[in-house]
Amino acid sequence: MKLQLLGLSLMTALVLTGCDRIDPNSPLGKRKAIYQQMLDIKEDLGGMLRGRLPFDGAAFAAGAVKLDELSRQPWQHYPAVKEEQSDARDDVWQQQERFNELARMLEAETAALVAATTVQPLKPQEVAPAFQRVEDACETCHKEFRAY
Numbered sequence: 001m002k003l004q005l006l007g008l009s010l011m012t013a014l015v016l017t018g019c020d021r022i023d024p025n026s027p028l029g030k031r032k033a034i035y036q037q038m039l040d041i042k043e044d045l046g047g048m049l050r051g052r053l054p055f056d057g058a059a060f061a062a063g064a065v066k067l068d069e070l071s072r073q074p075w076q077h078y079p080a081v082k083e084e085q086s087d088a089r090d091d092v093w094q095q096q097e098r099f100n101e102l103a104r105m106l107e108a109e110t111a112a113l114v115a116a117t118t119v120q121p122l123k124p125q126e127v128a129p130a131f132q133r134v135e136d137a138c139e140t141c142h143k144e145f146r147a148y
């Protein structure tokens, strides 16, 4: 009986710590890290277009390439069943076709952004529309599939 009790409290402790810390090697940990990198790059590119950072055409083009690479990566880290700690809505699993459609949309928009950055020297006003479409692609999916 005593042993059983001990086992139970140990398990509770493990479950509790599990809630706070997300294993970086878990699918959730991996896709969160990718999303965070995407956000960091998007903030830098947006900062350059909005005057928060000095505009640097070469750095902007390199960031676009990186963002395009990253935009292909989160989707493989969605497991068959939703994790408890995930901020994704159940719809990610229930409306997979729509989710995939929005994932492909982001990939298409980041590819278009890369295409818009190949002719140097870049002018901010020339890449701004393509960047805006990337931001819109992030937002469209978040509105439908992310629970804040």
Ligand code: HEC
Residues within 6 Å of the ligand: 028, 031, 032, 033, 035, 036, 038, 039, 042, 086, 087, 088, 089, 092, 099, 100, 102, 103, 106, 134, 135, 137, 138, 139, 141, 142, 145, 146, 147
């Ligand atoms: C096709 C859908 C989709 C697209 C497109 C998308 N996201 Fe997300 N994003 C999600 C979902 C769902 C979550 C909730 C986390 C999860 O998957 O469990 C999320 C979470 C995040 C998070 C929070 C990560 C964390 O640590 O909790 C960030 C940051 C983020 N996305 C950034 C971006 C950026 C930047 C873009 C565009 C460049 C983008 N996302 C495009 C679906 C999307």
